Amino acid sequence: MKKNVLIVTYYWPPAGGPGVQRWLKFVKYLPDFNINPIVFIPDNADYPLVDKSLLDDVSEDITILKSPIREPYKFAKLLTGKKATTISKGIITEWTKQSRIERLMLYIRGNFFIPDARKSWVKPSVALLSDYISKHNIDTIITTGPPHSVHLIGLKLKEHFGVKWIADFRDPWTTIGYHKELKLTKASEAKHKRLESQVLNTADDIIVTSSPTKREFEAITNAPIHVITNGYDKVSTGVISLNEKFTLAHIGSLLSKRNPKVLWRVLSDLVKANPEFAQDFQLNMVGSIGEDVLESIEKFGLNRYLNAVGYVSHQEAIVYQKQSQVLLLIEIDSEDTKCIIPGKLFEYMVSNRPIVAMGPEATDVEQILKTTNTGQYFLYKDYAGLKHVILNHYESFKKGSLQSNPIGLQKYSRRALTESLSKIL
Incomplete structure (x- = not known):
């Protein structure tokens, strides 16, 4: 019974x-x-x-x-x-x-x-x-x-x-x-x-x-x-082709305090210094975006690269994840957010796309990314590390070899x- x-x-x-x-x-x-x-x-x-x-x-x-x-x-x-x-x-x-x-x-x-x-x-x-x-x-x-x-x-x-x-x-x-x-x-x-x-x-x-x-x-x-x-749960989406552009995508709400100015600075410097990168690059935002975030993106001259999609269904969000070249996971840089593990992290991990995550020091997110080999985690002050990884991902993208190689994901299945x-x- x-x-x-x-x-x-x-x-x-x-x-x-x-x-x-x-x-x-x-x-x-x-x-x-x-x-x-x-x-x-x-x-x-x-x-x-x-x-x-x-x-x-x-x-x-x-x-x-x-x-x-x-x-x-x-x-x-x-x-x-x-x-x-x-x-x-x-x-x-x-x-x-x-x-x-x-x-x-x-x-x-x-x-x-x-x-x-x-x-x-x-x-x-x-x-x-x-x-x-x-x-x-x-x-x-x-x-x-x-x-x-x-x-x-x-x-x-x-x-x-x-x-x-x-x-x-x-x-x-x-x-x-x-x-x-x-x-x-x-x-x-x-x-x-x-x-x-x-x-x-x-x-x-x-x-x-x-x-x-x-x-x-x-x-x-x-x-x-x-x-x-x-x-994560299994979602049937059929065959999905990767974006032709070098897309960095954030799926979900990006609140005003979740505003990674160091990331915008890195991307701004890369498009200014590298015309080829500028031609290939696109920033996809899928979900609600705080006004302060939009103002920062404009301040760093990234508006022309921004594709603000807005809120979409869960099914559509999965498609955006699997199409993207790199997935962004951004948390507020605060002691109060160390306990937060965004639900989208787990769906990111099974999208087979490399993750670039940012947040406070010593979080569960950082440990999960390391143990599953699904991405890199950065503090808000790490300009050099961010720039290095994004450039490496871009070089792999140009070679057609950019991918994620996850391990041990089964325990996170629903x-x-x-x-x-x-x-x-």
């Missing part, structure tokens, strides 16, 4: 972006390990990104429960339009460039919606799920955040029913980069910390996506903490990761 597990998540198809794929793929493979996933989602969510192609991965055999949610971002859009959408995506401009309305929105978001703007979904969800748990054979629930208000649903259900509760953190709570941008009062910051501690110390098991997050949470709780990274999850369950 299969074990019934209730999974509570805000992000679910047709939501787009990386947040939806982790549990979409776990749910896809859990039945292979004698586990029956029952998924609870909002009925009318206002997702900042939509990708209807992901609906193809949702099996008709999966039970999906829904409950309405009140979305404050819908109201905010009526007042501010595009700005509310960008904030909901996590794109926050620098303080000196923020308008008064943006600063006000961040203050309201940070201090009146704790832990986040989806807090109103907690109470009705607990009421609906309490009835469902009572009528069905449910002894294990999983909550996944952000939004971390989802964990408060798990907290209440744990208190009411004593079910086994696993809290999955795709990102940290109070140390994630944008948390500092929310204009929190001391009382609000203390409430975040209190709720975080309550969740971490009440859940039976904690799952995180990186070793730094595990170390961070170990200072708060004695609950078992398991690292299950994100991963099915293998789901097997690890099944053992916890």
